[in-house]
Amino acid sequence: MKALVWHATNDVRIERVPDPTILNPRDAIVKVTTTAICGSDLHLLDGYIPTMQAGDILGHEFMGEVVEVGKENTNLRVGDRVVVPFTIACGRCFFCQRQMWSLCDNSNPNAWMAEKVYGYTTSGLFGYSHLTGGYAGGQAQYARVPFADVGPLKVPDSLADEQVLFLSDIFPTGYMAAENCEIQPGDTIAIWGGGPVGQMAIRSAFLLGAERVVAIDDVAERLRLAEEGGAETLNFDDGDIFERLRAMTGGRGPDACIDAVGLEAHGATLDAYVDRAKAAAFLATDRPNALRQAIHACRKGGIVSIPGVYGGFLDKIPFGAAFQKGLTFKMGQTHMMKYMRPLLTRIERGEIDPSFVITHRLPLDAAPEAYKMFRDHKDACIKVVLKPHGETIH
Amino acid sequence: MNSTVNVAGVERWASAIGGAALAAYGVKQLKDRSPAGAALAAAGGALIYRGATGHCHVYGAAGINTAADRDDTRAALSGSRGVNVEEVVTINADADALFAFWRRFDLLPSFMTHLISVTEIDERHSHWVAKAPAGRTVQWHAEIINEVPGELIGWRTLDGADVVSAGSVRFMPAIGGRGTEVRVRLQYNPPAGKVGAALAWLLGHDPAATIREDLRRFKQLMEAGETPTTAGQPRGRQSILNYD
Ligand SMILES: NC(=O)c1ccc[n+]([C@@H]2O[C@H](COP(=O)([O-])OP(=O)(O)OC[C@H]3O[C@@H](n4cnc5c(N)ncnc54)[C@H](O)[C@@H]3O)[C@@H](O)[C@H]2O)c1
Ligand SMILES: [Zn+2]
Ligand SMILES: [Zn+2]
Numbered sequence: 175m176k177a178l179v180w181h182a183t184n185d186v187r188i189e190r191v192p193d194p195t196i197l198n199p200r201d202a203i204v205k206v207t208t209t210a211i212c213g214s215d216l217h218l219l220d221g222y223i224p225t226m227q228a229g230d231i232l233g234h235e236f237m238g239e240v241v242e243v244g245k246e247n248t249n250l251r252v253g254d255r256v257v258v259p260f261t262i263a264c265g266r267c268f269f270c271q272r273q274m275w276s277l278c279d280n281s282n283p284n285a286w287m288a289e290k291v292y293g294y295t296t297s298g299l300f301g302y303s304h305l306t307g308g309y310a311g312g313q314a315q316y317a318r319v320p321f322a323d324v325g326p327l328k329v330p331d332s333l334a335d336e337q338v339l340f341l342s343d344i345f346p347t348g349y350m351a352a353e354n355c356e357i358q359p360g361d362t363i364a365i366w367g368g369g370p371v372g373q374m375a376i377r378s379a380f381l382l383g384a385e386r387v388v389a390i391d392d393v394a395e396r397l398r399l400a401e402e403g404g405a406e407t408l409n410f411d412d413g414d415i416f417e418r419l420r421a422m423t424g425g426r427g428p429d430a431c432i433d434a435v436g437l438e439a440h441g442a443t444l445d446a447y448v449d450r451a452k453a454a455a456f457l458a459t460d461r462p463n464a465l466r467q468a469i470h471a472c473r474k475g476g477i478v479s480i481p482g483v484y485g486g487f488l489d490k491i492p493f494g495a496a497f498q499k500g501l502t503f504k505m506g507q508t509h510m511m512k513y514m515r516p517l518l519t520r521i522e523r524g525e526i527d528p529s530f531v532i533t534h535r536l537p538l539d540a541a542p543e544a545y546k547m548f549r550d551h552k553d554a555c556i557k558v559v560l561k562p563h564g565e566t567i568h
Numbered sequence: 569m570n571s572t573v574n575v576a577g578v579e580r581w582a583s584a585i586g587g588a589a590l591a592a593y594g595v596k597q598l599k600d601r602s603p604a605g606a607a608l609a610a611a612g613g614a615l616i617y618r619g620a621t622g623h624c625h626v627y628g629a630a631g632i633n634t635a636a637d638r639d640d641t642r643a644a645l646s647g648s649r650g651v652n653v654e655e656v657v658t659i660n661a662d663a664d665a666l667f668a669f670w671r672r673f674d675l676l677p678s679f680m681t682h683l684i685s686v687t688e689i690d691e692r693h694s695h696w697v698a699k700a701p702a703g704r705t706v707q708w709h710a711e712i713i714n715e716v717p718g719e720l721i722g723w724r725t726l727d728g729a730d731v732v733s734a735g736s737v738r739f740m741p742a743i744g745g746r747g748t749e750v751r752v753r754l755q756y757n758p759p760a761g762k763v764g765a766a767l768a769w770l771l772g773h774d775p776a777a778t779i780r781e782d783l784r785r786f787k788q789l790m791e792a793g794e795t796p797t798t799a800g801q802p803r804g805r806q807s808i809l810n811y812d
Contacts, residue, residue, distance in 0.1 A: 179804030191802040198794045229804040246793060264792035268660050268746060280792040285784060286777070298796060310801045318801055321792070 176562065177231045177314035178541045183221030186232065186542050194310065194318035199246030202322035204258060208335040209236035209312050211541070211558045212260075212343055213369050213436065214302065214483055216549045222437055222459070223485055225287065225304040233313025234260035234300035235342040237335060240326075241316070249323035256326035257341045258319055259510035262298035262309065265324035276507035281321060282307045296507065313541060315562040327514045330522070336529040336559060337521055340374070344557075345528045346513035348374025348434070351481040352382050354504035355430035362386040362423055364471060365405070366464040367434035368396035370531050370557045371481055375432050376403045377526055388422060390415060390464075392441075395554040399531070410441055419471045427473030435464035436482025443467075445490065452489065459486025469496050480505035531557040538562040651768070653754045653775045657783040660747040661790050663739035664718045669790065670737060671721060679785035679795070682770040682778070693726075701769050708733075750786070752779055 179189045194203055212235050217223050237257040240250050250256070263270050263278035270278050278297035282288055284304050285295035291305065298320070301311020310318065319326060329338045352375050355363055363379045365372050368391035379387050380403070389400035390408045397407040408418055419428060437460035440446060449461035468478050469492050478501055496503070520526055533556045536544055544558045659666060669675060673694050677683040684697040684705060692712045700706040714722030714736070724734035733756035740749045754775070756768070771778045788795045 175802070177802065177804065181804075187804070189804045191804050194802050195800065197797055197800050200792075200794060227806075229806040231803060262796075264788075266660065266791045266793075268658075271660070280788045281796050283796045283798055286781065307796065308798050310798070310803060314802075320796060 175315035176538055177310075178233060178538065180218060180226055180230045180232050181228045184219060186219060186545055188539050188541060191231065191314075194314075194316050196242055196244045197318065198320060199244045200321050200323050201244040202240050202247055202250050202319045202326070203242040204236070204238040204256065204312075204317050204319055204322075204326070205241045206236045206238040206312055206315055206317055206562045208238070208339050209233050209314075209538075209560050209562060210339060210342075211235075211313070211545060211548055211560070213371060214343075215545065217436070217438060217483060217485075218303070219545050219549060220438060222453075223303045223305075225308075227304060227308070230301065230303075230308065231310040231314055232301040233311035233317075234302060235339065235344070236300075236312030236317060237329070237339050237342060238317075240322075244322070247323045250326065250328075254326075254328050255331065256328055257338050257514070258300075258312065258317070259325045259327070259341075259346075259514060260300055260302075260343045261325070261507060261510045262300065262307065262320050263324055263511065264321050265511075270324075273509055273512045275509040275511045277509075284308060299507070313538065313560060313562075315538070325511060327518060329518065333521065334529075336532060337527055338518065339559065340370075340528040340531070341514050341517055341521075343508070343510075344370045344374050344531075345378075345517055345526075346510050347371050347481050347508040348376075349378040349381075349513055349517060350508045351375045351432045351434060351479045352378035352384070354479040355379065355382075355384075355432065355477050357382045357384050357430070359383060360385045361429040362388065363430050363432065364388045364390065364419055364428035364468070365432040365434055366390045366439075366468055367432075367436075367482065368393065368400045368407075369434065372396075372432070372434035373399055373403060373531050373556070374528065375434050375481065376400055376405045379432075380404055381520070381525065388419065388428065393551050396551075396556060399556060402530075415467050416471050423473070427471055428476065429473055430477040430479060431468035431472045433465045433468045433478070433480045433482045437461060437484050437486075439464035439482075449489070458489045460484050460488050462488045462491060466490070466492055469501065472499065472501055474499045475501070477502045477504060481508070483507075532559055534558040536560055537564065651756055651771075651775055653771075653779050654751065655776055655779040655783055656749055656751040657780075657787050658742050658747050658749050659787045659790050663741055663748045666748055666750060666786075666790060667718045667721070667739050670739075670786075679789055680782045681785070696725075698770060750783060752783060754779060 175191060175193050176188055177191045178186055180186050196203060215232055218226060218232060240252055240254040240256060243250050243252060261276045262281040263275040264280040267279040276297050281298035282295045284307055287305055288295035296306065298307030298309055300309050327341060348371050357363065357379060361384050363384045365375050365387060368389050372389060376387050376389055387405040388408060389397065389405040390410055391397055392409050392411045397409060400407050408415060439461050441463050443463060445466060446463040449458065449463055452458040453461050465480065472478055533554060534544065536558060538560045541560055547553055547555045548558050673686040673688055676686050682699050684699060687695045689695060694710050695707065696710055697705050697707050709726040710723050711726050712721060712723050714720060718739065720736060720738050722736040735752065735754040738751045742749050785795050
């Protein structure tokens with residue numbers, strides 16, 4: 175089959191590789207009909223996530239048709255049309271049973287590695303470094319799905335691939351980010367990052383009852399899409415974010431702040447330049463300047479919700495401000511299986527159509543160029559979906 | 569082995585005079601006998617004391633000692649020369665089910681990857697085959713020396729002068745309905761004899777890590793019914809040459 179393979183920082187290629195096979199009794203093999211590139215993949219492209227190996231197959235947002243089922247998997251049948259969540263979870267451990275799916279005890283074959291870095295292991299993830307298992311991803315024609323009796327969600331034929339694909343990651347991720355804000359009537363939510371995750375967070379915040387949403391980015395088309403979703407927008411190139419948020423909220427500050435940027439934040443502030451220089455010299459691992467702003471801008475007693483990915487050590491986090499203002503922090507990889515079914519229902523009811531975020535539809539072969547276009551915000555790119563088998567009926 | 573020396577008296581005495589004093593005492597006792605032992609004494613008082621008093625340190629790991637040392641590693645794993653390992657994992661299942669699986673010794677190789685087979689000879693005796701360096705195998709007989717259904721299994725190897733290893737596994741309900749804490753203690757004397765050498769090789773430089781991975785696989789099997797793997801999945805070329 176064909177697959178997108180990581181070789182080194184800035185070097186991803188389409189290659190022919192062997193087809194996946196069932197390796198464990200609860201596995202399934204999915205023929206991938208549609209897959210996407212995520213902002214998280216950009217952290218891999220840019221070399222920010224350690225423990226990648228040349229030859230790793232990327233991709234964690236995918237869906238398709240079940241073509242083979244392991245002997246212990248009683249939930250799926252050949253022919254089922256499913257969306258696959260990016261987190262891999264056993265469904266039976268302490269964490270799975272408490273809906274903390276991305277913290278599953280039993281799905282990371284390299285648990286010892288994660289324990290060394292984080293103390294305890296988190297769940298396995300598709301196509302996301304060996305720290306989270308080294309699982310081959312779904313930017314490929316076929317993918318092996320472990321614990322496939324737990325993760326994949328069957329979707330009705332009445333909905334097109336593009337309407338349900340983002341149940342694999344960014345819709346639940348944006349939704350959990352908004353849910354973590356514990357939105358009350360009258361709340362104003364500020365969201366750093368107008369990428370696909372930020373866009374989903376904007377819509378989700380309104381679904382959950384936010385009064386106002388303020389989106390922050392510096393990419394014109396992303397700000398425009400945020401406005402279409404009902405958000406007010408701030409371009410961070412146009413002046414101090416804190417002062418403008420303060421002014422917009424009558425001096426109170428946003429009730430909750432979402433960092434949908436993550437570890438590669440860029441910006442015009444002095445600390446951002448320092449971060450970039452340090453990260454380039456490997457003195458720091460992550461560039462947290464959106465997070466710093468979110469903490470600084472958040473109102474007293476507010477919530478900072480962090481869907482943006484961080485992996486290592488963060489420098490100069492204004493912890494004093496967080497402490498003195500009594501902030502609450504909520505973060506983590508999305509607990510996918512908690513959200514997929516209820517959000518499918520919202521899509522079926524027509525409350526939202528997540529395909530609004532798609533700007534590019536391309537064959538899998540175009541993925542290497544698409545990665546760079548997406549990263550560099552070329553051609554007004556916001557979200558790329560890939561077709562590993564060409565166009566299909568759905 | 570004198571089991572009255574083994575626990576109660578020493579335990580009471582140890583807690584009475586305190587750890588630091590005990591360590592000093594251990595050093596004093598050991599100095600003439602072994603400089604290495606003296607160095608170890610600095611690391612753990614009671615542990616060394618028992619080694620010095622001639623307490624049979626290997627048997628301690630088998631959980632022979634009674635309630636008093638239940639949670640005291642030093643008491644159970646005393647000894648100046650042996651390698652002592654204690655590891656614990658919490659499993660989301662009840663103790664009886666976990667005990668029942670572990671007690672089927674023939675199933676142990678399903679999560680202890682260094683084992684090839686375990687054959688039960690009778691209620692208390694079993695024959696073990698494990699991997700050894702250079703593709704060879706090493707074998708030994710073991711006997712159960714302590715068994716409390718649903719709670720504890722203690723064993724030691726049986727092979728004349730090669731008797732060098734003992735261990736125990738305990739199953740204790742975790743607080744708040746959080747499943748069962750499974751605690752393994754293992755002790756062996758490298759490189760005394762063939763079995764000791766093989767065990768040292770098998771468990772590597774970090775025996776605790778080896779035991780931890782065994783316990784992790786046990787947990788994965790008991791909770792998820794399988795151990796996660798990527799062995800055999802597709803991957804791209806690892807050369808720097810482009811494919812076409
Ligand atoms: N928690 C999860 O489970 C999860 C799931 C998916 C993605 N993510 C993470 O969410 C983040 C966003 O993902 P995405 O797909 O939207 O990526 P993206 O790269 O498309 O979007 C990031 C956006 O942030 C903007 N930005 C950069 N610096 C900024 C700053 N200082 N202030 C405001 N905006 C800034 C960029 O211009 C860009 O539009 C990434 O870190 C990704 O890894 C997390
Ligand atoms: Zn993603
Ligand atoms: Zn689990």
